[in-house]
Amino acid sequence: MAASCSVVCCEEERDSDKAVIVRFSNGNVQNGEKLDFITYKSVDQVNPRKKNRLMMVAETERMSYVGQNFGASSLKCNSLCKYYVGVLNKHTMQMELHNAQLFNMQPVVSGETVVTANPKDAAQTYKEKVDTLIEAFGTNKQKRALSSRRLNQVGSDILHQAVAKAANTVIDEKGLEALQQEVAETESQAELALHLPPCNMDADVPENVYPLDELLSPVDFKALEQAGSKMAAFTSEELQNMKDSGGALSVMKHLERLPSVGEARDKMACCAFYLSLLIKLSRQKSVSRKFGVEEGCPRTVQTKLFRTFTVETFNNGKVQNMVSASMHAKLATYCLALLLHMGHMTADLTLLHRDLAISEARVVEVAKSMGLTLAKPPRTKETEADLHDKHKQASLVLPLVKYHQLAERRKRKKMH
Incomplete structure (x- = not known):
């Protein structure tokens, strides 16, 4: 008959002391014992957003891997789920449960420069990004349509500028109040003409x-x-x-x-x-x-x-x-x-x-x-009462x- 074992929950652990589960983005590791893992903690222990930041580094003779629990490359599942790792003590036959967090290990090629994100690219709209793709990989028909649309946009901008300049000139000559009065009178006449x-x-x-x-x-x-x-x-x-x-x-x-x-x-x-x-x-x-x-x-x-x-x-x-x-x-x-x-x-x-x-x-x-x-x-010298009648x-x-x-x-x- 197989020996029975019991489960023991460990005390609440800090995020930085949790067990680590790693996965490699470019394949599976054949021999994990040849990897050297090093964990780096954030030195800022005051800021609540930075004190739990961890960086996991795994090195071999030919390749280095880096994973972190913050930034764009971190796994979102750490904030959505809770993971546990069970460690079995063969002498006492008790399994201890430890909190765990996942790291996505990505290879780092030596000599490769890190490309920083362009803030202008982040501010681009979806339409602008699609236009960039069409300009680089689109067909000749798509490129002609894109060029025609951009020319029309330039012409429209020039027209808007000319209209705005003419409107400002008219406002300066006649005054804003006089123009508002003209518009109100014109709208009133148009409304009456319709009925x-x-x-x-x-x-x-x-x-x-x-x-x-x-x-x-x-x-x-x-x-x-x-x-x-x-x-x-x-x-x-x-x-x-x-x-x-x-x-x-x-x-x-x-x-x-x-x-x-x-x-x-x-x-x-x-x-x-x-x-x-x-x-x-x-x-x-x-x-x-x-x-x-x-x-x-x-x-x-x-x-x-x-x-x-x-x-x-x-x-x-x-x-x-x-x-x-x-x-x-x-x-x-x-x-x-x-x-x-x-x-x-x-x-x-x-x-x-x-x-x-x-x-x-x-x-x-x-x-x-x-x-x-x-x-x-007729205007005559009459009293106000007579004029009222x-x-x-x-x-x-x-x-x-x-x-x-x-x-x-x-x-x-x-x-x-």
């Missing part, structure tokens, strides 16, 4: 520039007959209540001036009701599915409003209709176009900016983007006016 109603620039009469059929189709007029006739029947008391409750001033102005009878009265009433819906929609951000139901808005007209002036978004798994900033600009242009048809190609900008709850300057920008002619109140008017006169922002900018007054 104009359907426009016929070649129209012979002003009524056909922004056709009424594009704003309200005959089908829409027929659907709005009932709601329009109900609004046309408002009494003076009902109109006053509408005004006191914050109703649209532009709508009330036209309701007070409705034609007495006939098709023109019905048409004006339908336009007034549709205008009230547009103004109400412009005052909201999130629109519910019950929008306009209390006022008697037909389902077809409500669907048209949602498709034309709202943006669908998803919130908590539900579809919501939102009125974005761009849709607010679109609503302002459609309201102004509708007011032109209701007021014989003339609209009151002051009432409109109060109804839409936007600045008067913004409404003026909308009118300019539509090519309207602005009527300024002067309403700005916009009229559609052919040909349409083209406004230039740079020519309109007021000159700064010189300081004396």
Whole structure:
């Protein structure tokens, strides 16, 4: 029967006193007894990162091997795993377990110079390294493509430098604030131009520039007959209540001036009701599915409003209709176009900016983007209250006016 043995764990050892397991990177050692091993420890015993550094040297008559537990050539498994070596005492039949660490022994050829790493190579990106390989070992097609790409890159850099130099020259001449103002005005005009109603620039009469059929189709007029006739029947008391409750001033102005009878009265009433819906929609951000139901808005007209002036978004798994900033600009242009048809190609900008709850300057920008002619109140010696009551008017006169922002900018007054 074989003799039994017991396992004994040694006390905790320091890293520098661990047992050593070596492996050779270039092959297997046939006779390990002919190797002389020497261990070198780091002399810096204070620095915690250096005090456990070891270097193992193995020498033969023909070759020297070096391994270390630090640096790029060290084995990463020492930090990931724990290794143990068992030593059996044949007299006591006890096996002692010692901590161990691995060394990768690499041959050192005498006279060979050690190539130091170039910091520039370490800073190279993956693309730059691939370009270097193509330049050295690539095919003729790959080299031509690389040369063409580098030439294009040089041309692009020269173009960027020229553009930057020209931009700096313009900034120095005009000033940064003036350029920012120009960009803001240009973007504002471009935004408004994208949301104009359907426009016929070649129209012979002003009524056909922004056709009424594009704003309200005959089908829409027929659907709005009932709601329009109900609004046309408002009494003076009902109109006053509408005004006191914050109703649209532009709508009330036209309701007070409705034609007495006939098709023109019905048409004006339908336009007034549709205008009230547009103004109400412009005052909201999130629109519910019950929008306009209390006022008697037909389902077809409500669907048209949602498709034309709202943006669908998803919130908590539900579809919501939102009125974005761009849709607010679109609503302002459609309201102004509708007011032109209701007021014989003339609209009151002051009432409109109060109804839409936007600045008067913004409404003026909308009118300019539509090519309207602005009527300024005459300057007379009047009180501030009288000047406040002067309403700005916009009229559609052919040909349409083209406004230039740079020519309109007021000159700064010189300081004396």
